[in-house]
Amino acid sequence: MTKYLDKVGLTEYTKLMKAHVAKSTLKIGESSGTAYDGAKGKANADFISGVKNGNLALVSPEIRGRWSVFNAAGTVVESMGSSSTSLSLENGYQASWTGSFLYPAAKEGQKVPTSVSGNWTALPAANTPSATYKTPEKVKTDTTISATIAAAKTGLMVSGTDVKPASGNDTKTASASVHFYHRRYFGLASTSSITADVIKGLSKTDLNNSRTAKLTGISATDAQYYVIAYPKAMGELTKIVQNGATPLLNGGFVKSEVTVTNAAGASIVYLVYRTVNPGALKDNSFLEIA
Numbered sequence: 366m367t368k369y370l371d372k373v374g375l376t377e378y379t380k381l382m383k384a385h386v387a388k389s390t391l392k393i394g395e396s397s398g399t400a401y402d403g404a405k406g407k408a409n410a411d412f413i414s415g416v417k418n419g420n421l422a423l424v425s426p427e428i429r430g431r432w433s434v435f436n437a438a439g440t441v442v443e444s445m446g447s448s449s450t451s452l453s454l455e456n457g458y459q460a461s462w463t464g465s466f467l468y469p470a471a472k473e474g475q476k477v478p479t480s481v482s483g484n485w486t487a488l489p490a491a492n493t494p495s496a497t498y499k500t501p502e503k504v505k506t507d508t509t510i511s512a513t514i515a516a517a518k519t520g521l522m523v524s525g526t527d528v529k530p531a532s533g534n535d536t537k538t539a540s541a542s543v544h545f546y547h548r549r550y551f552g553l554a555s556t557s558s559i560t561a562d563v564i565k566g567l568s569k570t571d572l573n574n575s576r577t578a579k580l581t582g583i584s585a586t587d588a589q590y591y592v593i594a595y596p597k598a599m600g601e602l603t604k605i606v607q608n609g610a611t612p613l614l615n616g617g618f619v620k621s622e623v624t625v626t627n628a629a630g631a632s633i634v635y636l637v638y639r640t641v642n643p644g645a646l647k648d649n650s651f652l653e654i655a
Contacts, residue, residue, distance in 0.1 A: 430464015457631025
């Protein structure tokens with residue numbers, strides 16, 4: 366080589382090398398069968414990893430907290446507090462929530478989130494509880510507290526006739542909710558004068574936001590009336606049918622309004638439907654109402 370350089374000279378050797386590179390499909394700094402350096406090498410490595418591993422599963426978040434329950438006057442009802450992620454309350458009560466969320470470290474085949482939305486904006490480290498969130502005021506209507514974590518999809522996806530690196534995000538959500546319901550009452554009464562105490566003494570009651578019900582096993586004595594009562598806010602009944610055949614909405618029941626103070630201390634106006642005659646529903650009759 367020394368002899369060659371001495372003979373040809375460095376200038377002529379450089380010309381030959383440039384001519385060789387110009388004819389090659391490789392660029393300077395690249396060689397056949399080897400990985401690229403720097404950003405290009407990382408891009409290739411990420412692409413190969415995506416093909417190999419597919420779309421990694423996003424870890425699942427967990428929400429932890431407690432519901433505090435208050436009566437209509439705003440006084441806390443300690444016995445009704447709950448750490449459940451789903452709480453049901455009668456209208457008239459109020460609630461507030463305090464808590465945090467967290468997510469685990471990624472295992473093999475999983476990925477960790479890169480952002481969070483919902484009631485949080487700051488993403489904590491894995492296995493670390495987030496900052497505490499508290500509802501800014503007591504809530505009286507259906508409310509959900511949520512943390513939605515997100516991370517970019519990995520692997521490949523089909524787009525038309527092409528296969529491309531996956532785009533978009535995977536998300537997972539943890540939440541805690543409170544739902545409010547109307548209280549309905551049904552049953553037999555031995556008086557035609559239906560008061561709040563009579564309504565609260567009826568044998569059947571539930572929490573439900575629908576007027577629809579099938580009321581079974583009705584066997585009134587000759588001195589008993591059948592009573593249906595539910596909050597006026599739910600709207601008037603459009604159907605009362607006995608034993609699947611006989612309509613009773615018009616002529617079979619009388620309607621009135623009664624104000625009931627419920628367990629939360631709230632005054633609720635009820636629509637009350639009472640059979641016109643005592644003993645009208647016998648022998649395990651059933652009613653379908655809506």
